[in-house]
Amino acid sequence: MELDVRAGLERLAARLGGTGASLTEAQRLSGGASMETWAFGFDGADGPESLILRRRSAPFDEETARSVSLATEAALIQATGANGAPVPPVRHICDATDGLGEAYVMGRVSGETLGKRITSDPRFDAIRPALARQCGEVLVPIHATTPPPGLKLKSVDGTQELDRYEEVYRATGAERPILELAFQYLRRHVPAPVEPVLLHGDFRNGNIMFDPERGVAAVLDWELAHLGDPAEDMGWICTNSWRFGRPDRPVGGFGDYADLLAGYAAAGGRPIELSRVRFWQMLGSLRWGIMCLTMYLSWSSGLEKSVERPMIGRRVSETEADLVVLLEEGL
């Protein structure tokens, strides 16, 4: 597999860099079971270029998957970028000529994505108090983007999201009283429906690149983009699972609710009530708990062999410890 990608990157270097361009760097950065990220570079006719390849390495069915295709992802990055959102520049969408399967190429943006560093590294001490407001600001152009025609985007409201995750939870066969109570409570507190907008869908500390001087540099990882309640993107970044050891700072482990909401309103977003964000935050904890259960099941069913999977199952109790507090506090 690795050899194929390297050969593909050689061809890409020639295609993007012009005749005589040769690969100077190719390194697999990360990736889960189905997605690969490669850093590569070449010396081209216009000088050296450093790029990122995102490529799917497992079969994908856009109809049934929760995530969007990489072509859709790239189109959304371009559309939100054109609308003023900070995103990496899309350099090239791969086609059959490239021999890399479903993939696209983007420019490399420098900055930090490791959540723990954003919440705790002294390099971010000065900028940290500004980050929650910036996160509110960058959501505005994303939510205001009209998706390009022809994209297959799912639309999900609070009730539908609860239905979907309750179905998944029931199918696991797990019996967890705290998750039951969270489902029941959230069903009784579903906020009034709003006109659905484009959502990033995975807007959390870890998927945002931050610069220690300027703050938000780029919003990454668009594969869960869909249409829905703008408060969903806010609630997810407030979910304690993504606060990296700083539960005292509700927004991503670096900021406060008021700054997130104020940044959103100041940048022209329709003001959002905190209780609405808290609904999606609680649903975020519940959703992550159920995702942890399904990762355990992917191991117990024999689909995945990694020791990581069953251990993630033991993280359900993290979300339960969060949920009992949220249930006590209310929205």
Next chain:
Amino acid sequence: MITHPRTEELAQAVALWIDQIRPSLDPRNAFLARVAANAMATIGREITQGPAAEAEAVRLMAGLLSHEGDFAELNTELCERIRAGEMTVETPGLLAALTVMAKNQIAIDQPNYKPEGTAIA
């Protein structure tokens, strides 16, 4: 139970060995080895703290449901009663009991996790 070594000591020994060989592994396996060492630590905590945690959960759930039973029976019934809407956040003692159970479980599963509401010095 045999005490020389105790079961949790066996788990601890395996975890220590994994940590010893970890520096020699490639990044992916070094990561998985860390997960494996954590799994051994979880097993150790479950052996030492699990029985008391389960006993307390049984006592709390029996109190909420007003009858005795084993963990699995009581847990199933509690889930059913919540799902049916017969017990809610307003039910006296429910959230307090679930909070104790959640604290005991996270002390076994992820003792370093800082849940919602944790004060940071």
